[in-house]
Structure formats: C-alpha cells, structure tokens
Amino acid sequence: MQARRAHLELVYENVDITADLQPHLANWSYTDNLSGQADDLQITLEDREQLWAGDWMPEKGAKVTAKIIRENWEEDGKTDELALGQFELDEIEVGNPPSAVTIKGTSIPESSSLRGENKNKAWEKTNLSVIAGDIAGGASLELFYDTEDDPEYDRIEQTEEYDLAFLQRLCNDAGLALKVSDSQIVIFDEAKYEQQEPIDTIIRGQVRITGYSGRTTLTGMYSSCRVDYHDAEQKESIKYEFTPDNPPKTGRVLVVNERVKSVAEAERLAKKKLRDANKDGTTFSLTLVGEIKYLAGLTVNLVGWGKFDGKYIITQAGHGQQSGYETKLELRKCLEGY
Incomplete structure (x- = not known):
C-alpha cells in the first residue's frame, strides 16, 4: 500500500514554484467563506538560510494561484485535486525563533479600488x-x-x-x-443554496472525526416578521406578517419599516429579514481528516449526532496541513419554509 500524501501546488505570477517551496514548507492553510468575508491563503516557511526573508521574498500585490493535490488518498495510484483560486499577496511576516516567514494572500485584491477609497x-x-x-x-x-x-x-x-x-x-x-x-x-441567495441536494452524509462513527462541537440558541431569534410601511405621498399603508412552520419558541416579532411597493414585495422582504435573523439558530463545527469535496455553499447531512441531526450548509471550509492534512467545517442548519 502506497503512503497517503497531500501537498500544496503554488503558481506565483504564472511561474510554478511548488518545488522551491517543498523543502521549506512548515504549514499552510486555506479558508473558504460562504459570504461577508474574504477567502484567504496562508503559508509558513522555515527560513534558517534567510532566503525567503531575502532574495526570495515575494512581492506584495503579486498574484498566486493554488491547488491542493492528494496522492493515494482514496486508492493507490490515484491523484485528485482541489483548485483554490487566485489570491493577491497582501502581508508578509518574519520571525525567530524558529526562523520563519509567513506569507498571506486574500481573495479581495488590495490593488483594486474595492476597499480603501471612499x-x-x-x-x-x-x-x-x-x-x-x-x-x-x-x-x-x-x-x-x-x-x-x-x-x-x-x-x-x-x-x-x-x-x-x-x-x-x-x-x-x-x-x-x-x-x-x-x-x-x-x-x-443563501436560501437557494440551502435547497441544493447534500453532497455527503457525515455519519458519526463512520467518518474520521478528530473534533466537533454544536450549539443551538434562542438568542436573537424571532417567531415572525412584520413589514409595516406607510407611504406618505401615496397615502397608502402596506402590511404583511410572515410566520414560518415550526417557528422558534420565542414571542419576539421582528418589525421592519422599509419601503415596499406591494404585498408580494412585503412578503419577500419579511421572509428574507426573518431568515437573516434566525439563520444561526443551530450551528455545528467538525474537524476531520483532509477531504477536498467540502466547500462553502455546499450542503451536507449529519446523522448520528442526536438532536443535531439534519441538513446543514457549509458556511466555512478550512483546509490545511501542519502534521497532516485536515479539513475544518463550520456548518449552519438549513432553514425550511423561508
């Protein structure tokens, strides 16, 4: 049986530097977020010879593309990969002891005008x-x-x-x-992504899990949402209240006073605002042996986890290698009906 291996392939400004990295690579990590945050790539290199802090130091703003390559992971002789996309290098740190250089990249290019310019x-x-x-x-x-x-x-x-x-x-x-x-x-639309078929069922005891935690809460949750808008110019009021099937057991009503042009628009707004308020009611975290099929935005089923069983969307998938290749998942239970 051939040994399992996983490594990071890195292309720097269209030049493959994977072979140069390998003798110095201490660890790496990639974080894939569902929304609201940049994806990021972080690489730590041992640097006893002061190469990476010297002539080999990458340029800030340089573009890199990365892949995770697995060999003999599922079966002998088989290679598979996960493309991580393009990143812009935005931060480089040096430190000692031990002598090391950490290179960080982000999916939001600082060289663009997306951030930092009013x-x-x-x-x-x-x-x-x-x-x-x-x-x-x-x-x-x-x-x-x-x-x-x-x-x-x-x-x-x-x-x-x-x-x-x-x-x-x-x-x-x-x-x-x-x-x-x-x-x-x-x-x-996160609701659309939550309706996708699960890509996998994670069964407790049948998957190599190295750590997990779950949380369910009523804090910040609402049983319904009421849109109440009065158009002074048109002298017209539009009201709509939405209550989902099996609402959270709380008496709070979320009241929204935003402009809407119709009852149908009010209904759509009520569902989206209530979803946003309630979506983090049940969350789960898992750490498992490295698996490239898990990405943010995909759904999975949990089985064998008691009251935490059900369908979840992946809100964050972290892939990294230190002593071995691991995958860390942040999950949010999918909402039904809104």
Missing part, C-alpha cells in the same frame, strides 16, 4: 445587478449574479463609501449574500 456616485432607474456590474468592472473583476432577485431603485446613492462596503450594504438590505473569490464578485 467614492460618491448615484444611479437612477436601475437594478442591483447593474450596480454590481459597474463596481465589478471598475475593479477588473467578473460578476457572477446567481439569483433571480434583482431589486429595482428609482435612485440610489453611494456617499463617501468604499465600493465593497456600499455593495455589501445593498445586498444586506436585499437579503442577498456577497463574496469576492477567484477574481469574481459573487452575489447569491
């Missing part, structure tokens, strides 16, 4: 997808707009805000998720 701009008679497309184009990124929801605006203003902060605010208001990954801005 801007002022206005759009009229437009949609969220158009605004997102304008911002993506200005940052030399692609836009992947993966939802049928496309809010309309009579007029919307960006006032002394970073592009990314402004776009994140619009997505939050619309109940949509946003991430920047592999040279793309991705906007999507």
Whole structure:
C-alpha cells in the first residue's frame, strides 16, 4: 500500500514554484467563506538560510494561484485535486525563533479600488445587478449574479463609501449574500443554496472525526416578521406578517419599516429579514481528516449526532496541513419554509 500524501501546488505570477517551496514548507492553510468575508491563503516557511526573508521574498500585490493535490488518498495510484483560486499577496511576516516567514494572500485584491477609497456616485432607474456590474468592472473583476432577485431603485446613492462596503450594504438590505473569490464578485441567495441536494452524509462513527462541537440558541431569534410601511405621498399603508412552520419558541416579532411597493414585495422582504435573523439558530463545527469535496455553499447531512441531526450548509471550509492534512467545517442548519 502506497503512503497517503497531500501537498500544496503554488503558481506565483504564472511561474510554478511548488518545488522551491517543498523543502521549506512548515504549514499552510486555506479558508473558504460562504459570504461577508474574504477567502484567504496562508503559508509558513522555515527560513534558517534567510532566503525567503531575502532574495526570495515575494512581492506584495503579486498574484498566486493554488491547488491542493492528494496522492493515494482514496486508492493507490490515484491523484485528485482541489483548485483554490487566485489570491493577491497582501502581508508578509518574519520571525525567530524558529526562523520563519509567513506569507498571506486574500481573495479581495488590495490593488483594486474595492476597499480603501471612499467614492460618491448615484444611479437612477436601475437594478442591483447593474450596480454590481459597474463596481465589478471598475475593479477588473467578473460578476457572477446567481439569483433571480434583482431589486429595482428609482435612485440610489453611494456617499463617501468604499465600493465593497456600499455593495455589501445593498445586498444586506436585499437579503442577498456577497463574496469576492477567484477574481469574481459573487452575489447569491443563501436560501437557494440551502435547497441544493447534500453532497455527503457525515455519519458519526463512520467518518474520521478528530473534533466537533454544536450549539443551538434562542438568542436573537424571532417567531415572525412584520413589514409595516406607510407611504406618505401615496397615502397608502402596506402590511404583511410572515410566520414560518415550526417557528422558534420565542414571542419576539421582528418589525421592519422599509419601503415596499406591494404585498408580494412585503412578503419577500419579511421572509428574507426573518431568515437573516434566525439563520444561526443551530450551528455545528467538525474537524476531520483532509477531504477536498467540502466547500462553502455546499450542503451536507449529519446523522448520528442526536438532536443535531439534519441538513446543514457549509458556511466555512478550512483546509490545511501542519502534521497532516485536515479539513475544518463550520456548518449552519438549513432553514425550511423561508
């Protein structure tokens, strides 16, 4: 039987430097987030000869692409891989003892104008997808707009805000998720992703789990959401209250006073706001032997974990290697009916 092996393949500014890394590689980690945070890559190199702190030190702002390569993992002679995407190197640290260099990369390019530059701009008679497309184009990124929801605006203003902060605010208001990954801005509906078929069933006792924890709470949860909007100009009030099947056992009602044009729009808003408030009611964390099939946004079933059994969406997948290749999952129980 051949030995299991896993390693990181790294291409730096279109040059494969994997062979140069291997003799010095102490550990590496990759974190894939569902939304709201950048994906990141971190590599630590031993540097007794002061190569990586000297002539070999990477340039800040350089582009790297990475893959996880597994050999003999599932069966002898078989190789598989997970592409991690492109990152921009944004931070380098040196330290001693032991002599080491840590290189960090982010999926949100600091060389773009997404962060750190306050801007002022206005759009009229437009949609969220158009605004997102304008911002993506200005940052030399692609836009992947993966939802049928496309809010309309009579007029919307960006006032002394970073592009990314402004776009994140619009997505939050619309109940949509946003991430920047592999040279793309991705906007999507988490409810749609939760409805996907699970890619795996993680059965307690049948999977090599090295650690786990679970949490369920009523803190910050609501049993229903009421949209209550009065249009002074039209002298019209629109009200709608949504209560899901099997609501949390709390008497709190989430009241939303935001502009809506119809009862149907109020219903959509109520479901999204209640979902956002209640989505972290049950969470679970798992650490297991390295598995490349787990990525943020995919769903899995948990079986054999008592009251924590059920369908979950992966909100964060961490892959890394120190003494051995491990995968760490942050899971959120999928909501049904909203």
